[in-house]
Amino acid sequence: MAGIYIHIPFCSQACYYCDFHFSTSLRNKSKIIYAIIKEIQTQKNYLNGEKIHTIYFGGGTPSILLVDELSQIFSAVKDNFALSNNLECTLEANPEDINEKKLNEWFNLGINRLSLGVQSFRNKDLNYMNRSHTATESVQSIELIKKSKISNFSIDLIYGFPLLTNTAWLNNLEKCINFNVPHISCYCLTVEKKTPLFHMIKKGDYRSLDPLKGKEQFLIARKVFLKNGYTHYEISNFSKPAFYSQHNKNYWNSTNYLGVGPSAHSYNGISRRWNVKNNALYFKKINNNECIFKEEVLTKKNILNEYILTSIRTKYGLKIDYVFDKMTLKQKDSFKKEINKLEKKKFVIIIDRKIFLTEKGMLFADSIAENLFII
Ligand code: SF4
Secondary structure, three states, X not given: OEEXXXXXXXXXXOOOOXXXXXXXXXXXXXXXXXXXXXXXXXXXXXXXXXXXXXXXXXXXXXXXXXXXXXXXXXXHHHHHXXXXXXXXXXXXXXXXXXOHHHXXXXXXXXXXXXXXXXXXXXXXXXXXXXXXXXXXHHHHHHHHHHHOOOOEEEEEEEEXXXXXXXHHHHHXXXXXXXXXXXXXXXXXXXXXXXXXXXXXXXXXXXXOOOHHHHXXXXXXXXXXXXHOOOEEEEOOEEEOOOOOOHHHHHHHOOOEEEEEOOOOEEEOOOEEEEEOOOHHHHHHHHHOOOOOEEEEEOOHHHHHHHHHHHHOOEOOOXXXXXXXXXXXXXXXXXXHHHHHHHHHOOOEEEEOOEEEEOHHHHOOHHHHHHHHOOX
16 A cells, blocks of 8 residues: 655745745746656656555645646546545645536546645635635635535645634634534644745734744634534544545655655655755756656654654554554663653543543644654
């Protein structure tokens, strides 16, 4: 069981908070598509013939591509990899790109899941983030998706920024519930260096974020979604039964995956690779048959720490025996001590030799994982 991630590095507009790799100039679109297809062909043995269970078109904004361009990439994947009969194929889409014709064409191509970048149902929040769509376009796109053959879809929402009151956040959540959206990813806004948001806050044009607000709004989302039949299966993800993202689950389960496109990462259980993060350079290197990635061979410690970081965030928990098997006596000792401390503070609970975050612990997931890391 393996996955393929395809990074489409183009967007129509730059969101102020975004630190993903993308370009707002579409000038080199054909060249990049050519290069992605060539990378798929040259990396056909990377996953050692494993069947592909998930394909994920991420970005950037993959919905910006013409259907014919998506089709060329999809054909390259089909020609070079064995696909599972239960393939989950996700396309990240922005609301302004959705229409009935495209939804039909995407479905016919094999796209069976959409991840829609809504972020908020209020125009003033969208302007604050410099999103390229309006709240009305978001609502219309959800209505169109619900009428289409693609029944599996997810919505991304952002919380924790100064404009968003708790009442406004609650309204955003209720809209998702009223639309019966099967899967919702909620992300607390973070300020990444080098983003316009970082500079605007530094210059005093935008207010700083209040971390307490983020925590409060996380708890509101959790309460509302649990009450309405969603499972909180990972810190940022809520789902109705049978709509969990297989792509996410594979990532948390350390499944092997090939990432293609500029800035994409790959993992094969032994090493991690990351592609060059520059469209022109990516094309040039692929065209000249040069290496496009840097690679790090993972140590036992790296693998263990990645497992700790991802598993503790999920409803499946961290398996104590799995990590103990891989630890020295000294490492086990300090791990046990740390767990005892976290249990006393009611940040974690242990059930059937698995460690789970409590609701209180979820608010500090990353620092808890870091405390458990093997050094
Ligand atoms: S659409 Fe997505 S990838 Fe593009 S700038 Fe906005 S957040 Fe970043």
